[in-house]
Amino acid sequence: MTDMILSETALETASIAGGRGAWQDDETPARRLDHLRPGESCRVVALLGVGAVRRRLLDMGIVPSVCVEVIRNAPLRDPIEIRVHNTFMTLRRVEANRIEVTAVGES
Amino acid sequence: MSSLNPSSRARLKVALAGQQNAGKSTLFNALTGARQHIANYPGVTVEKKSGTYADGDLKVEVVDLPGTYSLTSFSLEERVARDFLLREKPDVIVNVIDASTLERGLPLTFQLIEMGVQVVVVVNMIDVAERLGLKVDPEALAAQLGVPVIVCVGRRGVGIAELRAAVRQMASCAHVRSPKIVDYGTLEDSIADIERRLEESSVRPAGISSRWLALALLDGGSEAETLLIGPAAERQAIAEAARSARETFGLSAGTSASDHVIACRLRHALDTIQASVQDRRRGLPISERIDRVLLNRWLAPVFLLATIWAVYQLSIVQGYELTKVTWPLLASFRNWASSVLPAAGFLTDPFARAFGLWMVDSVNTLLNYVPIFLILFSLIAILEDSGYMARIAFILDRILKRFGLHGQSTLPMVLAGVFAGGCAVPGVMATKAIPDPRARLATILTVPFMNCLAKVPLYTLLISMFFPENKGLVLFYLSTITVVVALLVAKLLTVTVLRKMETAPFVMELPHYHLPTLTGVLRRAFDRTWLYIKKVGTIVVAVAAVIYVLLQFPGLSADRIAYFQGRAEASIAEFHNRMAGNPFAAAVPSQERLIDLINVYTAYRAEKLNAGGKGASDALDAAYASRHPEFVPFLLRRGTDPNARKASSALKTLADERKTLRREMKEERLTVSALGRIGQAMEPVTRFAGFDWRINVALLSSFAARESSVATLGVLFGSDDGEAKRLEDRMEAQGRTNYTPLTAVSVMLFFALYPPCLATMIMVRLQTASTRWMLFAIVFPTMLGLAVAGTVQLTGWALALDGLTTISVIYGSALALLVVVGLYRSPREVWRTVRATPATINTRETAT
Structure with a gap:
């Protein structure tokens, strides 16, 4: 089972190009989701990375132009809880670092 | 209805599709009741649940597909769900979506409709959505989707009759809704082109809409090319056309085709919601208000510890109290068996009596834990159903991640007995929820270290014999050192044998809090307890019989x-x-x-x-x-x-x-018996760990099932006929003279780290689908256990320490090692979390 996943991810890595940069707004410098503090909101600009991680984030509704609010940090600061639309979800800082955002201010 | 010949009934196959947390399993239970069958999908470790219900003259088979967010092939679950739909061609697909998060459920609905199959949409947990202030209009939603929409509350059985009627109606309906539901804008031309090619060639398998197939081909990451049939040249031509269309689109649109497809689906989902849901939410959802307290940075650890303490108190401490009430029942069962079996002779008993009582004793020892299991599994079901279990994963992920595990490793660990008392069998089973393959395997291999309920009697036995003054302290050492060792072993495995394995992201939904229902909790508790009893019924009884023979053969001269x-x-x-x-x-x-x-x-x-x-x-x-x-x-x-x-x-x-x-x-x-001889033959090796042949015999028999070790010890310490005395009392009367506290420490630590029982091994084999991992799970802990037991003997002897000091020293060293390993960050990790600068981003993209 694990072998299957392994080889497939390798395949994806080879075949899909990362979509970086295309959505970036030149006016405001892009930040990463993990740099936001709890209470701050942002708009997703682009997802870095490829393969399963990227796909999972997309399936969870984290797509370019969507609004994300950082709710809180876990007691040990990692992972973080965010809100997308009506869903509360958690992701690790490593993954949040793959999400390029522009801040839209305090909510 | 009953007068109908069952074979004359028309059969219908229905698949339940939907994401995790949408209440699919609850709905499945409500539909099929007790008539369920659990197996694996062919060739993979994903569990396949199927059941049936009768609807008039229809016999409906329901298959619960794994929870997925989409139908690509990025995860095993998605691939399994997709292949089932394509190969088995169910008559109707019931698509379950959570009423309060429609925007995440609807993209899957669109994909199902695009496949060209009969879809019935179930908007589940409508009560939760209404409490949040979301008013879903099912008619408007049905009009938007063009398929029937049923509103359900699966937990209360609301809407089940309507759902059955809709399934029945949909199955007899020849008309299938057009697969064109989402407008993909600039990609539509390419879709139409590929669709045309598919129609003209013979590569499209029957029953799949050309639109879905075209989208899957353009999407790229879906292994869609493998779905094509027919001549290789035609397949290649189509795949080539899709690839070039994908590349052209990527260049002109500035985004990949697959991103575009996802974005279009989400936009359409939001439009659909706009037209069919009244959003009257005000302020914060209740769940978030609860989380402000429960997940507060300083309060969260307090609530977590309180929860763990409460679970421990209620299940283990109170459960033991309860076994004092239930034990006389088992003892009177033994006395009853003793009275119906042939009477005892003066010195030797007839075989039927000796063997019968042996089996009754073996089963009784195991059944003694049933009350504890029922309480423990009920409490865990409450934690799961309420939504707090996901919060526990959120709180603990940081720590567990450090040791190569995952936030969701918590549930398997808890089930296996992190608070001194559980069972590794449901624990290993529960690892299937962990989405990260490496952390999942690390969890499977370390879960058996937890203190399963069958280890506890041996601990209590030895502790009350050798450490009567420090009972609490030693039990604390034993119940926590297993966690310490499990974390260390997980880390060791992650950086060695599992190093090259793929890991997956920790992206997890925090579900809204629910009030668990009594039936839901009891059902889960009884199911898991039943699993335990089945283990008694099969493996343990069989092994008890084998051990009986090994203990009796060849007998006295x-x-x-x-x-x-x-x-x-x-x-x-x-x-x-x-x-x-x-x-x-x-x-x-x-x-x-x-x-x-x-x-x-x-x-x-x-x-x-x-x-x-x-x-x-x-x-x-x-x-x-x-x-x-x-x-x-x-x-x-x-x-x-x-x-x-x-x-x-x-x-x-x-x-x-x-x-x-x-x-x-x-x-x-016993001394001349086969098992006794094996134990004696091993004595030269095990002596350095402090084990004499009696202990060897007990440990050998415990591989069959941990409980057997206590049962065998019972024999070794002479269970006199007719005496339904607890083993503690018996052993205390006889054992104290033979062993020192240091031996007890060796035995207990070895027992804590010793390989899992046979039933767990079979579960490991099932969950890893690999005999090699199963063998590893046997050999590695044995070596580790012997090494630790040997260290105990060596330390105790070299420093002339007593048992209590030695266990304290060992415990302290393990804890210190844990802290060191926990604080140490691997170079790779440091590198990963380095603040991103444009220069590092590209290297990281390609390297990871």
Whole structure:
């Protein structure tokens, strides 16, 4: 089972190009989701990375132009809880670092 | 209905599709009731649940697909769900979506509609959505989607009848909704082109819409090319066309085709919601308000510890109290078995009796834990259903991640007995929820270290014998050192044998809090307890039988038997001597009657021990008096008749002598038995770990099932016939002289780290789909256990420490190692979390 996943991810890595940069707004410098503090909101600009991680984030509704609010940090600061639309979800800082955002201010 | 011949019923196949947390399983249970069948999908470790229900003349088979967010092939679950839909071609697909997060459920609905299959949409947990302030209009939603929409509350069975009716109607409906539901804008031209090519060629498998296939081909990451059939040249041409269309689109649109497809689906989902849902949410959802307290940075650890403490108190501490109530039931079952089986002889018992009682004892030892399991599994079901389990993963992920595990490793660990008491079988089973393959395997391999309920009796036994003054401290050491070692081992495995395995992201939904329902909780608790009992029923009973043979074979030699026979006859003669001239001797005119008397006496003593309170004790006396009036003077030490007192005392001496003889015989039989010889053969190796052959025998038999070790120890420490005494009492009476506290520490630590039982091994084999990992899971812990036990002996001997100090030293060292490993960050990790600068981003993209 694990072998299957392994080889497939390798395949994806080879075949899909990362979509970086295309959505970036030149006016405001892009930040990463993990740099936001709890209470701050942002708009997703682009997802870095490829393969399963990227796909999972997309399936969870984290797509370019969507609004994300950082709710809180876990007691040990990692992972973080965010809100997308009506869903509360958690992701690790490593993954949040793959999400390029522009801040839209305090909510 | 019942008059219908079942075979004449039309059969219908229905698949339940939807994401995790949408309440699919609850709905599945509500639809099919108890008629369920659990198996694996062919070739993979994903569980396939199927069940049936009857609807008039229809027999409907329902298959619960794995929870997925989409139908690509990025995860095993998605691939399994997709392949099932494509290959098995269910008549109707019931798409379950969570009413309060429609925007995440609808993209899957669109994909199902695009496939060109009959879809019924279930908007589930509508009550939760309404409480949040979301008013879903099912008619408007049905109009938007063009498929039937049923509103359900699966937990309460609301909407199930309507759903069955819709399934029935949909199955008889020949018309399939057009797969064109989402407008993909600039990609539409390419879709139309590929669709046209598919229509013209013969590569499209029957039953899949060309639109879905075209989208899957353009999407790129879906392995869609493997779905094509027919001549290789045609397949290649189509795949090539899709690839070039994908590349052209990527260049002109500035985004990949697959991102575009996802974005279009999400936009359409939001439009659909706009037209069919009234959003009257005000302020914060209740769940978030609860989380402000429960997940507060400082309060979260407090609530977590309180929860763990409460689970431990209620299940283990109170559960043990409850076993004190249920134990007499099991003991009376044993006494009943003892009374119906052929009567005991003076020295040896008929085979049917000896074997029957052995089996009853083995099963009783296991059934003793059932109350604890019921409480523990109910509490865990409450934690799961309420939504708090996901929060526990959120709080603990940081720590677990450090050791190569995952936030969702928490549930398997808890089930396996992180708070001293659980079972590795449901624990290993529960690992299937972990989405990260490497962390999942690390969890599977470390879950058996947890203190399963069967380890606990051995601990309590040895602790109460050797550390009566420090019971709490030693139990604390043992119940926490397993976690310490599990974390260390997980880290060790992650950086060595599992190093090259793929990891997956920790992206997890935090579900809204629910009030668990009584039926839901009880159902889960009973299911998991039943799993445990089934293990008793099959593997443990079979192994108990094998061990019985190994313990009895080859038996005592003829002259040893003659020797014991001689001693028995001498003590019987002594009894008759003392009874000479006593009028009560008339009650035992023959040898047979004498054996009857001794058996009645033994049974009476056993039941007397078991009878609680003076009332029960008196009732027992009365019962024996009416059943065996002639034996009364021997049994009931009442009255002042000197003859009666003399008779009773003579009988006691004889019964005690018989008990001694039987114990000596049993011990000799064990020494020469097959299992005893194996244990003795291993002694030279295990001696450095402090184990003599008796302990070897107990540990060998415990591989079959941990419980067996206590059962075998029971034999080693002479369970006398008719005595339903707890092993603690028996062993305490006999064992203290043979072993030192240091030996006890060695045994307990080895036992804590020792390979999982046979049932767990089979579960490991199932969950990893690999015999190699199963063997690894046996060999590695054995080595580790022996090494630790050896270290205990060496440390204790070299530093001349007593048992308690040694275990404290070992515990302290393990804890220190844990802290060091926990604080150490691998270079790779440091590198990963370095603040991103444009220069590092690209290297990281390609490297990871």
